[in-house]
Amino acid sequence: MVSRKVSRRRLVAGTAALSTFAVAAPFVRGAYAAGSLSVGFWDHWVPNANGATEKLIKEWGEKEKVDVKIDFITSQGNKLLLTTAAEAQAKSGHDILAMNTFLPARYSEQLVPMNDVMDKLIADNGKVNATVEYLGKINGKWLAIPATTGSQIKGPCTRMDLMKKHAGIDIQAMYPAGQAPKADNWTLDTFLKAAEACHKGGNPFGIGLGTTSDNVDSIGAIFHAFGAVLVDAKGEIVIKNDQVRQALDFYKKLMAFLPPDVAAWDDASNNKFLVSGQASMIMNPPSAWAVAKRDAPQVAEQCWTHGFPAGPKGRYAPFLPFFWGTWNFSKNQSAAKSLLLFLSQASSAEKMVEASGGYDLPSFEKLTTFKTWAEAAPPKGTLYHYPNPHNHQILSIAAAPAPHKIAEQIYNQGIQTQMAVRYFKGEALEKTLDWASGELEGFMRN
Amino acid sequence: MADIAAPRSMSLSGGQRSSLHKLMQRKSTIAFLMALPLILLILILVAYPAGYAIYLSMLNKSMTRFVGFGNFEFLFKRSTFWDVVFQSCLFAITAVIFKAIIGFAVAHFVHNIPSKGQRKWRGMLLVPWVIPPAMSTLAWLWLFDPSYSAFNWIFHQFGFGSISWLGETNWARFSVILVNIWAGAPFFMIMYLAALKSVPDQLYEAASIDGATWWQRIWYVTLPMMRNIIAITALFSTIVTFANFDIVRVLTAGGPLTSTHLFATWAFKIGIESGDIPLGATVSLFMVPILAVGAAFILRDISKRGSET
Numbered sequence: 001m002v003s004r005k006v007s008r009r010r011l012v013a014g015t016a017a018l019s020t021f022a023v024a025a026p027f028v029r030g031a032y033a034a035g036s037l038s039v040g041f042w043d044h045w046v047p048n049a050n051g052a053t054e055k056l057i058k059e060w061g062e063k064e065k066v067d068v069k070i071d072f073i074t075s076q077g078n079k080l081l082l083t084t085a086a087e088a089q090a091k092s093g094h095d096i097l098a099m100n101t102f103l104p105a106r107y108s109e110q111l112v113p114m115n116d117v118m119d120k121l122i123a124d125n126g127k128v129n130a131t132v133e134y135l136g137k138i139n140g141k142w143l144a145i146p147a148t149t150g151s152q153i154k155g156p157c158t159r160m161d162l163m164k165k166h167a168g169i170d171i172q173a174m175y176p177a178g179q180a181p182k183a184d185n186w187t188l189d190t191f192l193k194a195a196e197a198c199h200k201g202g203n204p205f206g207i208g209l210g211t212t213s214d215n216v217d218s219i220g221a222i223f224h225a226f227g228a229v230l231v232d233a234k235g236e237i238v239i240k241n242d243q244v245r246q247a248l249d250f251y252k253k254l255m256a257f258l259p260p261d262v263a264a265w266d267d268a269s270n271n272k273f274l275v276s277g278q279a280s281m282i283m284n285p286p287s288a289w290a291v292a293k294r295d296a297p298q299v300a301e302q303c304w305t306h307g308f309p310a311g312p313k314g315r316y317a318p319f320l321p322f323f324w325g326t327w328n329f330s331k332n333q334s335a336a337k338s339l340l341l342f343l344s345q346a347s348s349a350e351k352m353v354e355a356s357g358g359y360d361l362p363s364f365e366k367l368t369t370f371k372t373w374a375e376a377a378p379p380k381g382t383l384y385h386y387p388n389p390h391n392h393q394i395l396s397i398a399a400a401p402a403p404h405k406i407a408e409q410i411y412n413q414g415i416q417t418q419m420a421v422r423y424f425k426g427e428a429l430e431k432t433l434d435w436a437s438g439e440l441e442g443f444m445r446n
Numbered sequence: 447m448a449d450i451a452a453p454r455s456m457s458l459s460g461g462q463r464s465s466l467h468k469l470m471q472r473k474s475t476i477a478f479l480m481a482l483p484l485i486l487l488i489l490i491l492v493a494y495p496a497g498y499a500i501y502l503s504m505l506n507k508s509m510t511r512f513v514g515f516g517n518f519e520f521l522f523k524r525s526t527f528w529d530v531v532f533q534s535c536l537f538a539i540t541a542v543i544f545k546a547i548i549g550f551a552v553a554h555f556v557h558n559i560p561s562k563g564q565r566k567w568r569g570m571l572l573v574p575w576v577i578p579p580a581m582s583t584l585a586w587l588w589l590f591d592p593s594y595s596a597f598n599w600i601f602h603q604f605g606f607g608s609i610s611w612l613g614e615t616n617w618a619r620f621s622v623i624l625v626n627i628w629a630g631a632p633f634f635m636i637m638y639l640a641a642l643k644s645v646p647d648q649l650y651e652a653a654s655i656d657g658a659t660w661w662q663r664i665w666y667v668t669l670p671m672m673r674n675i676i677a678i679t680a681l682f683s684t685i686v687t688f689a690n691f692d693i694v695r696v697l698t699a700g701g702p703l704t705s706t707h708l709f710a711t712w713a714f715k716i717g718i719e720s721g722d723i724p725l726g727a728t729v730s731l732f733m734v735p736i737l738a739v740g741a742a743f744i745l746r747d748i749s750k751r752g753s754e755t
Binding site: 078081082085102106210211212259260261262263264266269272273276278405408409412413418421422435438439442445446 | 506507508520524525526593594608610612613618698699700701702703704715716718719720721722723
């Protein structure tokens with residue numbers, strides 16, 4: 001094994017040679033720094049995006065004399081989710097594993113604390129948003145590192161031509177490339193009127209109401225914009241409040257202007273709706289635009305990614321972070337931490353963002369202005385506002401601030417979208433609230 | 447019947463033999479040894495997971511405490527659970543009935559095709575059954591797609607409106623049942639065809655001489671002769687249909703709302719996606735005792751009829 005051939009002195013000398021590795025020194029000095037490391041990362045949608053991550057890991061492995069084995073595991077068919085569950089049960093598996101949204105909290109007892117790494121990263125890259133903190137830190141313990149690959153904001157992606165034609169809104173003027181947003185008038189009222197106008201014009205908004213992630217993320221941000229909370233941070237069910245009623249009333253009006261089958265939409269439906277040329281707006285990271293660039297360039301050149309409309313309680317956008325965590329049964333935790341620190345450096349993050357065509361999103365506040373987003377085209381600047389560079393909106397996740405084990409169930413079972421669909425289909429509002437309240441009570445058991 | 451594989455003369459010719467040797471010569475021992483790989487496979491891939499699922503279903507949500515049948519009690523109070531029970535029964539019973547009827551009818555058609563051309567028809571009719579369901583269901587998804595349904599495109603050509611195949615509760619239930627029937631009917635067809643071929647022609651000739659109509663021949667000759675095959679096929683298909691996962695998962699993922707969830711898809715939603723593995727295991731085990739009792743009755747009946755004949 002390599003670890004037995006590499007002395008500690010040689011390893012430290014090697015790491016001190018480069019400044020980026022000097023950052024990782026507290027971790028690689030450990031007795032188990034060298035040796036082998038197995039890594040399970042999310043298999044990227046974007047072709048060749050894995051290449052950048054692989055190259056960075058190899059670069060780190062060569063410098064550190066660590067033999068790294070990389071598996072890119074697809075999330076298609078829940079493969080990554082099943083791998084995580086199997087490794088947690090078997091107490092054996094990768095030293096580093098990619099985990100989405102609520103998984104660090106689900107496996108909090110089995111993950112190595114990452115406070116030392118996060119303290120260093122926050123000092124270097126700036127603080128992380130509140131959603132990353134909510135999902136990744138419990139009782140003062142950082143459970144995992146927010147990953148650059150796979151993390152995303154699911155903001156509106158608007159067809160500029162159709163929005164201007166049907167609703168008279170110049171979205172590019174509202175969100176100019178290279179400048180702060182001028183979007184004070186971009187509110188939920190404006191949004192609803194635009195939805196109606198686009199529906200009448202034959203190009204409705206494509207906002208799904210199924211129970212998959214894209215659908216739940218959109219409704220989650222709008223619920224937050226109304227201040228509508230189902231379960232509070234203490235775990236109390238507070239669903240029967242006016243804010244929830246307002247949010248549901250809003251969705252009832254909105255659904256009348258959406259395609260009739262949105263209750264059956266999955267995460268691919270909105271993408272297809274945009275690429276087909278039917279949608280005037282969808283809520284998605286730039287993957288839909290990237291597909292349009294390849295398959296329907298005339299659609300892509302009219303797309304503009306921008307911020308969410310503001311509601312009575314603020315302007316919220318759904319942020320879906322991926323995390324990189326290390327199991328407490330990992331045999332090379334020091335090397336794992338060293339690699340994670342290296343991958344989270346600004347230079348590494350920039351390479352990942354570039355390779356993903358701007359899809360990937362670092363969670364640190366100083367890492368939201370890479371040139372990839374500013375230069376992405378067509379049209380130039382289409383992704384400038386995607387990483388929220390002016391902190392124009394509050395990044396959120398549906399079901400927050402409920403305790404994680406409750407929030408995870410609300411999120412994964414699409415309770416908010418189910419409420420909206422039930423109410424829209426004619427169920428009395430109070431009956432919908434009673435149903436949801438019953439479901440929430442079921443999520444409370446330990 | 448003697449339980450010795452070798453003839454007695456041979457067993458004695460060797461003189462004294464060790465008891466191990468004698469044991470190895472017993473038919474039952476040889477049968478056991480030959481079946482051992484399969485038994486081991488079943489133990490590893492079926493018995494162990496089933497036992498582990500039972501163990502998991504008796505733990506609390508965080509899997510730190512034994513709660514006995516607490517998870518089952520909890521489920522009985524959930525309205526969504528009873529929706530899933532209803533949907534699973536509707537799905538399985540409707541699908542099995544239609545698969546049996548269609549399989550029976552098609553088997554008769556194929557049986558009446560001259561033997562020269564019968565093989566190619568049998569092959570073609572088996573295609574839905576031999577394609578992996580996850581793959582064929584993807585093709586159905588394109589036909590039913592919420593926005594780009596091929597069926598709706600055809601309706602539009604004839605001036606009809608669109609149907610929200612997967613977006614409306616009843617249509618979504620219809621769609622998943624339809625795909626299950628499409629995929630499962632060939633199994634019934636091939637089983638019934640084999641049974642039909644074993645019915646002696648003399649019985650039909652005798653019935654014809656007695657003046658039996660077409661329906662009477664079916665009712666008094668064919669069905670009684672196929673009774674065991676019908677029972678076994680229906681039992682097997684009911685168990686498999688109750689446990690269906692892929693069709694619903696690919697087509698609707700349980701939606702819209704939760705109106706097409708079956709035990710397996712809901713168990714996956716709760717156990718794997720939402721992180722409540724004990725409750726997911728409980729949902730997946732719910733049908734086991736009911737199906738086991740049903741299976742015991744049907745198999746006992748078959749065995750009884752077998753011993754009568």
